[in-house]
Amino acid sequence: MSQHDGERASKELLAGCMDDAQADGQTACGARHYDWQAIRARLSAASGREYWRSFEQLADTAAFQDYLRHEFPRQAGEWMDAVGRRHFLKLMAASLGLAGSMGCLRQPDEKIVPYVRQPEEVVPGKPLYFATAMTLGGYATGTLVESQLGRPTKIEGNPDHPASLGATDAFTQAAVLSLYDPDRSQTVMHRERIDTWSSFLSALAAELPALKSRQGRGLRILTETVTSPTLADQLRALLEAMPEARWHQYEPCGRDNVRAGAKLAFGEYVDTIYRFDRADVVVSLDADFLWGMPGSVRYARDFVDRRRVAGGDARMNRLFVFESTPGLAGAIADHRLPIQPSEVKPLARALAGRLGVEAAGSDMPANVSQKLLEAVVSDLKAHRGASIVIAGDGQPPLVHALAHAINGQLDNVGKTIEYVEPAEARPEDHAASIKALVDDMAAGEVDLLVILEGNPAYNTPASLGFAKHLVNKRVKLAVHLSQHYDETSFLCHWHIPAAHFLESWGDARAFDGTASIVQPLIAPLYGGRTAHELMSVLLGEADQATFETLQKYWRKQIGEDDFGRFWRKAVHDGVVPETKAPARNVELSFDGRTPQAEEQIFAGGGLEIVFTPDPTVWDGRFANNGWLQELAKPLTKLTWDNAVYISPRLAEDEQLANGDMVELTVAERKLDVPVWIVPGQADGVISLSLGYGRSRAGRVGTGVGFDAYAIRPTHAAWFAKGVELKKTGRRYQLVVTQDHHSMQGRDVVQFGTLDDFQRDPNFLLADHPSKSREDSHRPFDLPSLYPDEKGSFPERKETDNAWGMVIDQTACIGCNACVIACQAENNTPIVGKEQVSRGREMQWLRIDRYYVGDIDNPDTYFQPMLCVQCENAPCELVCPVGATVHSSEGLNQMVYNRCVGTRYCSNNCPYKVRRFNFLNYEAFLHYDTEPQLAMLRNPDVTVRSRGVMEKCSFCVQRIQEAKIEAHKVNRPIADGEVLTACQQACPTRAIVFGNLNDPDSEVARLKKSPLNYGVLAELNTRPRTTHLARLRNPHPDLAAHQTGDTPSLDPRDQKIDKWLKDLEGGET
């Protein structure tokens, strides 16, 4: 889609709603205006979603109609619609090249529609950026959102926000797709029939007086974790007005144990903030702090900054990870030990004991070697005040308490550990809270249940029986506010469509308490409401806009005088100044005894199971997000499904192969689920991720995967012991994007230890004489038919810019943020499970995962792989039409509109980073039938049609934008002025892009690093994207790193490898 289309289209949008965009300060520019009268009229007439798709269409604004037309690129449209196809068939039948060349040249007339009144800030063709924040599990990550004439198209991190520092995670990157999700609920529903907001108000009005008179007895509010100061304020107000009302919280992937741990240790709730930027030794007790924890994006950055050696100073922190199922932390760890969850407690006690925590007692974990334990202890002792012991969110309170005790003992507190006021509005045990609610529901105590977001009917443990009691007659009136008409909405009397955070005002706190104002970039596409609005209604302030509620609250905090300035600044910066949570001085009051509640968790013997939030759909809320569903899980590369992960040994014992269906029994509850064998999975424990098996997610997510909540225990949300695993004999197709996990002894990921590096920075040259480190994308001279410059392009002149990239494999944590960022930036389609199984996924950037060494506990290596922009590109040489050629600045240009689709370039690409549109993939996400999805597209990137090749372009649209701006005033492009999407999203700054001709640029500097090498450079492809070898910092007393390929699970491959080994052996 060309920018012209973009402008045209967006202009019409704006034109359609000018008056409102001007007058109404509430909505960021580009908001749309609907004829509500018409909508309501039609609504009451229409029934069932099939009659209409969106309010625009409903209101029949001419703007939107053309908008749809224009938003479709003709190129794609041509063979998307049947007529066009038949036209081509005729041509083929005639098979006249001439006819072909002329058949479809003439363009149809197109309309161009200006504003009626042009807003000042809008320059057609230039995007605007707005600061806002996205929350996950209640905790905010600051973002800057790109708006193309009123359409939010891309989310970036907010550099000023403590939880982001400019980076994001995969969820945040994908959130913009959820905004346009055509399956989002688009109207108020009453008992499965379409209804209106007004009739909902009257229905509620009928209830409220009675409730008031009863002091609110019978009124229950159920929320997820609340950090929003304003919402908290509203709730407080409500509870004051109606003291008998109750507010419950439930977060399926919540932090009950963390809270309880703090309480156990200090007798009160405090939040722990880790300062990885000050820690030299980190010990993780089953904690994956690089992902999924509040603030983990920030933590990842702080942690990695401490182990970057490419930059010269050769210092690294050291990470010990004890984990039950492979996670990101385990992959980057210097020493990793897979242990059962039940062993973490003894381990923690042992550590604490050895470090002098009296209360610890002297427990000894079974599978942990003395040697390792001693190493850990010695390291911790050696780095008092500069170390962190962190317990996993899932681990029971005792482990957290022990961790606190250890950190205290090592006087890390105040240095690497900070205890602060909880960011939550009301810290409490969610499990207990929801339990209480369900009991009252059963007891008929609940008259009016208002569920603000969340999906308890699905994501509470089935054994809790929330759904059962929700539908029983005793709950008189249940109201559910949610973005989808989901499992819970279906069971409630009323469903209110919720606004996406890009559509609504609001506020939220980050992991460190810092508050952010959430501002909308577009008026609600589907008339979504916010929790604030619903609360206002309950508070009897019906039709008070969220904006007012919000301002009212903050006005209270700031005071009248210069509130205006404060507000503008807060909204603009995306952070509210001086809101960081105040530090707390806490006293360790912990006797080391295991609380009663915990005893039963690991009681008894047998197989253990771990429930984890899913790395792609979290607790299930992202189930209908195609980008995330198709995103390969970091370690297993599994897409479109979840599976129960088992260790190779268990597979051997139970005779299980990948994809075998097994029947799991956890406390009498059964679930059939396929197995996936995961090297490095701890023995005696299996793990299953939450968030799948949705029954009402939408067209993308419904029926995908297996519902772990069905067997999730209520008493301990994360672990269970005594699991039975029975082979059913049935099979199930699991699809991964990487079939082969070993490097086959090939020089793909180069690695070593800090020690090697310090002894000889060029140590890698020893193993790889073929490559010169200095300029590794020019490996060596080869004989050539072209005497000049050994086959390089002699006519090339030196240009100002020579684009290049360096990827630091020591810094990459494999979090996938870059993959989604690339997809969002470049209009990359998704293709669905069946196509992925054929090997046709379309992501331009993939993260390869290799194992080295012992299959039971291998070393894991991540390698982001994208088009490396070879200077001697094999793909270019073989393209018969010159659709992929080299630019003067060293870019390997892929020209979609010239491509005829021979796929020869892909065959000849040694990195296999080219992606082909085998079918019209635009149709997969219903782009063809769901116009609003077209608004998501980046107008600066062509939408590819069926039958053309595509690949990473180094985000050339960003390069061009920067070049044009620079050339207008004839200045060079500054280093860092062009950021590729992947680079911008990367939490650990593992990706560096820039101009190689500028010796001072970051990328040029890194290219000089002795760790720099080009993957497969021995093929003389001269990659412009090179990688930095992965360094480890092992404890001197422990084994450095493993060598030797991890054997394949496929007997055939094992035979091949054996033959090869014999061959090599025969020679030496």
Added chain:
Amino acid sequence: MPQVFHPSMNTFSKATIFGALFVLIALAFVADRVERSPYVTEVDVFREQPVPFSHEHHVSGLGIDCRYCHTTVETSAFAGLPATEVCMSCHSQIWKDSPMLEPVRESFRTGKPLRWTRVHDLPDFVYFNHSIHIAKGIGCESCHGRVDQMPLMRRAASLQMAWCLDCHEKPEGAIRPKRDVFRFGPEARPVSHEDALRLMKDHGVETEQLLDCWTCHR
């Protein structure tokens, strides 16, 4: 009787051989011509517009600068089309009752935008940026022709790739002093080839990147 054909067939059959050859060549030639003809390129084709706006009148007649209406031409990829209020800023005083301008007034009243028909319409996979061309001293005239002499707007150039490349290969053919970018006619062009080359240097035009595919296609 082995004699199957009439004597005339001798000439005829020879003729057909050359005839066939000729027809093929002719076909190819015609096809090429059609591809470059106004039928395909839509050069000099007038389009139905809501208001018969005359650039000639407003530019040469009233001497209004291009940027008065096309406000973003120097800053953005998109030149910008005047909002209705821009038209009304004058036409609420002059010609305020002319029936010809009723659509404009209506748009202003109802807030429904005017719907013009695109005259210069590039394929969707082509990314043209007005601002950089202006900044490098390529005049409006170079692509849009003598707009100051067009009572009704029409396409002056084919906008085909070959046409773009001609100039991207030899910008000196179109470059002009920056002050003359928005002027029309021969006096607005630098006098000599040398001047053109000098301007190229002054404006910092680097030709070899102009021929990179990704300069226009992404």
Added chain:
Amino acid sequence: MSDHATTVSRGGLPVLKPGHTFGSVTDKISSIVQTRQPKSWWFGFAVGFTLLMLFLYTTTYLLATGIGIWGTNIPTGWAFPIINFVWWIGIGHAGTFISAILLLLKQEWRTSINRFAEAMTLFAVSCAGLFPLLHLGRPWVFYWLMPYPNTMDLWPQFRSPLVWDVFAVSTYATVSLLFWYVGLIPDMATLRDRTQNRFAQIVYGMLAMGWRNSARHWHRYQMAYLLLAGLATPLVLSVHSIVGMDFAVAIVPGWHSTIFPPYFVAGAIFSGFAMVVTLTVPLRWLYGLQDFVTLKHLDNMAKVMLATGSMVGYGYACEVFYAYYSGNPFERYIAIDRMLGGYAWSYWGIVICNALAPQLFWVRAIRRNVIWLFVISLITQTGMWLERFVIIVTSLHRDFLPSAWHMYYPTIWDFTEFLGSIGLFLTLFFLFIRFLPMISIFELRELVSDKSE
């Protein structure tokens, strides 16, 4: 010319049953075209035509939906379509080889088989030519592979072997057609003079261009025929060499090998002769051509298959040796993966079908037994199709980065497209034997005269 050593082979088999006169041969061959066809013809044609419909159906669906209906994927960007292309083009080679090279080598036994061998070439090449078009992601812009003045000021990328292919295949098709037509001119005249049907007279007459067997014409005619043969000879070698370069030019392990061009040519002639045998055996039986296509012919063709088959076998051996000797880990892996990996069956398949099966031809009895010949020729063609499968699919499915390795599985549409193309071939071939003399009549007369001396 009248050298008896050549007319009677050492095997003692005649290339033409004695006792034939100018008249008898002329009558026999032309009668095939001029009398009603046997039931078997109708049957064969029906089968071919049905498959052709299958081809059209698949193609329509393909163009409407996209090549995603096939199993092709990343990393295996090429599969069935290219396999079929190489297979067909290879088969084509025998025709030109027989008519051109054997002519230059003055092999009399070519006379009675060159005509339909050439026809086979043409039809095989036209089948082959379709696949590169169909396998394109956007077939409707195939003409971008040819140089022509355009409004984009763009040219094909002449360094790409695919563009070489376009020129090689189209040249090959054209020259074969010319060669074939030149050979047909005198026979057209014969048919013109014999038929009583006015319409047929005109058609054949036009095609004969007024040929009147004049001595002067014969003189230049033979010169032209000889020149074309001389030109077709290097062509026949070049075409499959260039097809071989499609692979050899790429850096894919298992492709990037200098042996490909000769090895491909040998394989091509091998499969081509197999196809000729497959066609000859039933034809001489159905139309009673035993007099003209004698065991001598079959015997010789078997010998050619033995020779070329052995060359192919040698090629396989070389590939393995190179892989080992080069020490290139990628080549080594592919070599072993072919023998033990997911597609091992196809590798051992080609060893048996192409390297071992033809060795049976050392036995004279088998060479001269039509049944054996027929069966082995079929085995050979299967084997040669598999060979292309091995080269293309196994090389691609496991190249440089293990992370990108992926298996390839064809879909039903891959098979229908392939079978369909066989239908196209059969249809064309049956029409040919219906309307044109399948054996060169005037060359037979020449042969008769040589014998009678």
Added chain:
Amino acid sequence: MEVPADVYGLMAEFETGDALLEAAKRAHEAGYRQMDGFSPFPLHGLSEALGFRRTRLPVVTLIGGLLGGGGAYFMLWYACVVSYPINIGGRPLHSWPAFIPITFELSVLGASFAALFGMLALNGLPRPYHPVFNVPEFVRASRDRFFLVIEARDPAFDLAGTRQFLEGLKPEKVFEVLP
């Protein structure tokens, strides 16, 4: 002696090729030049016997080949170096090894066309109508009979005399060929 306008020439029919060869030689000795022989297959030595010199066809073919090849290489060079020079995989603009295959193919193509059309042109074909076809018995020229035609335009031609001469060659039969 004047030539009768209503006769194209005289045609003698022979049983065997040798008879025709013999006749041709004799006729040539007798000073006849404007004559032609017809045989169902290329008869060796016949054209020589009729006094026919070697053909220029090879030269024509060579020229065709050179034009094809030269044209091809020029096109490749022009396209890659002059018209739109592009950096392809870091190879030089004028990468001659890559230009060889196409050059070769087009040489062959050019030569082949030259050979075919050269042959037709020199033979004056296509020529569907020819007087010799007016003789009904001539059909066997494409089956098993051999013919010698002496044309009327031959200076030595004389209807009676020539017929007598032909009779002297013991043909099967002698016909008058009408134009």
